Amino acid sequence: MTDIVAIIVNGLVYGSIYGLVAIGMTLIYGTLRILDMSQGSMVMIGGYVGWWALATHGVNPLLALVLAFIVTFVVGTLTELVSVQPLIGRRGEVDFEMVTFITTFAVGILLTNVALQHFGPFQKNVPPIVSGNLDVYHGVSISYHELTMAGVSVLLMGALGLFLARTRWGFAVRAVAQDLDAARSLGVPVSRLYPATMGLASALAGVGGVFLGALYFASPTAGDLPLLQALIVVVLGGLGSLTGTLYAAYLVGLMQAFCEVEIGTTWTLPILYTAILIILVIRPYGLKGSPSEARL
Amino acid sequence: MTAALDVSGLVAGYDRTVVVRDLSLSVEAGKTAVVIGPNGHGKTTMLLAVSGLIKPMSGTITLGDERIDGSSAESIAGKGVVHIMQGDGLFADMTVEENLLMGAFVSSSWRGRRETLRRVYADLPVVESKRDQKARTLSGGERRLVGLGRGMMRPARVMLIDEPSLGLAPVAIEAVYAAIAKLRAESGATVVLVEENFTHIGGVADVVHILETGSIVRSGSFNELSNDRTVVETYLGSITDVTT
């Protein structure tokens, strides 16, 4: 019984943070039709902002989150302008998706190495947003930090949902994702929408990075694992499907919690990746993607 | 008098394929110009170039006294060009109401969108009855009406309508053309309507242009052209099919 509670509790916590990071990737894929390989770097940057704000300047945690949001929003927007926007007019010449995979990947490398240059290779301790633990059930405890992390993630994802469902620009984002030319003919300024969307997606990952920093330290390569995990979630959920990503995030979170509790941490990732392999062979469009997106 | 829309020497196409060759067309304000032509000869390409979705290779397009060729689609839309696309261009996963609201996206129209929505619903009760359904669940005729409704969600200086009867059963086509007639009457917009054949256009056309292999080869009133044997035989097969 303790096991089950531990799996559920941890699974929900992991799921929430995966959701936050992965939903950005899905948002970007839905609108720009690219896989943003720099998303991991945004988590890394968030971690460093968290360290800078909380460890060295004792800033109010809420402010640290807002700061991370702003910084990664800007970096994400710039990334789009530098590595995606120049290629948009040339869709006929080059294999757009592959090239942007490489360019966003290159930006990720750049950001990692700039961080390496500036902060050095050693990990930095990021203090938790809230300290202390909560006992949930015999021996199963959850830290307030993790609780806050899950709470904020759910809040942000909910906010994103509302934004998309109720606001003018939210409509515009959905429109662009569903029919680009129709959206343009209705006056949607896509050349401004694209960088802003990527900025928003990066900002969500950045906020996630502040939380993850306390759990996994801030370091130049802190974004590598979250990137891989986000990819798993996004494929499982179906590229471009926001609800799919949400379900997948919690599914993967629970799977990870299960593996950790029952099998041991070393095998979690390879098992997850093998699961992806199998999914890609049998049902590449994932839980809720559309078959036409994946199959030739 | 300045034409509402003037296209001059337009050359347009995709990548290296030229589809529209030296096309010139002028439409007076408030009038409806119907462009008829076989498939693949450039009707849709012409409209895409006017609304800015594709960039013209050469030639000029003028809206009133302002040149719009080379401008982005979004800025052209902002100037009052409404393009009702072939195949509807509806947002499949959005509801009918959301699709309509998107029609008012342009900032000047957004604030008054609820009011405009009420008017469009009044004009198109069929659309209102489906307001909460996702666009992808609608029939062809219903989608066409939603597309028209969406076009009516903002004031149009020029409205471009691409093959409104495409793929529809006769009953649906009648409903669509009734809506177009209502649209013309209420908005006084300049309309460029593209169709593949003569049926149904008699009631809406102020002038008819025939587009073949990328340029306009003949123009005239509906009566003139429908009484011309060669035209009728090319586009209808026999005189008896012409309806007024």
Next chain:
Amino acid sequence: MTGTFSGLSTTRWLMIGSAIVLVALFPLVYTDPYYMTIIVTAEVVLILNISWNFVLGMAGVWNFGQLAIYALGAYGAGWLMLHQTWMPAMIAILCGGLFSAAISVLLAFPTLRLFGIYTSLLTFSFAQVVQYVALNDPRGLTGGSYGYPTVPGLFPNMSQTSYLRAYYWVFAAVIVASCLVVAWLRQSHLGIALRSIRDSPGYTAARGVNPRMTRVIAFGLSGFLAGVAGGFYLSFEQSFTTSQMGLTPMSIDVTMLVIGGLGTVMGPVIGTAIVTVIQTILIDYPGWQLTILGATLLVIVIFVPGGVVGLISRTSKRVGAWVEEDSDAVEAAET
């Protein structure tokens, strides 16, 4: 002299021949062991890049699992070298190549039905699984995080100068041979089929080309070469760690391919050379290396997508056209 032989003019063949002779004579005049080691290592990387360029650039398949296949070749060859000591090292390496080819062929099948991004995810996940399993090494096959145990290598009893030369020549021979094979394949039925499939799959299928066989062959050939490269690496460096399959070497290799010109015959050679030079100059500043490489990758992909080879062919076409214009003008003036 403008006779043709196998599609190239005699002048071209003379140029290639002299280049080969220069390359072969090089280690007889230059013996600095530090730089020779760098050059020989670069040769192995080049072999890997040639194999990767074939499937990524020419066949246009988003295969991001090539490094795992390379590693599997190394592990295969290594196992044979350690446990089947009667087998000559070169045969072990070739067997490692066959093992890699087989795995690569298996990987080919699911990719046939998937769009680009999904293929990249599939192959990427495959690479991750291989890397994790190798790292955790449940059966003591890969050396885990310590790296593969030492193997005798190809030339176990030679002096340093001698074995550096020996490796250099063996690798150079493989490089020259594979470049020639790739160039030949490129304008053979297989090569044309691959490029057709890459550029317009529907049309190619309609013309009766069997995409499955073509892709399987492409994967098989490139897998074989990658596996051999792995075996070479293991023999020369006397070690093989799982970091060889990681994101960093992958980024560096991609940069090499893109800078040189993805999908061209000489692209990998030029790209590997340029990046190795940059790496050697900046050997004391690893952070700067990667920053510069990342920035270069970005700039090249956006502004010069054809890489150096693309740039050269475009410039030579422009020069050629300009020369022709000039000679036309001269002719016109003379009449």
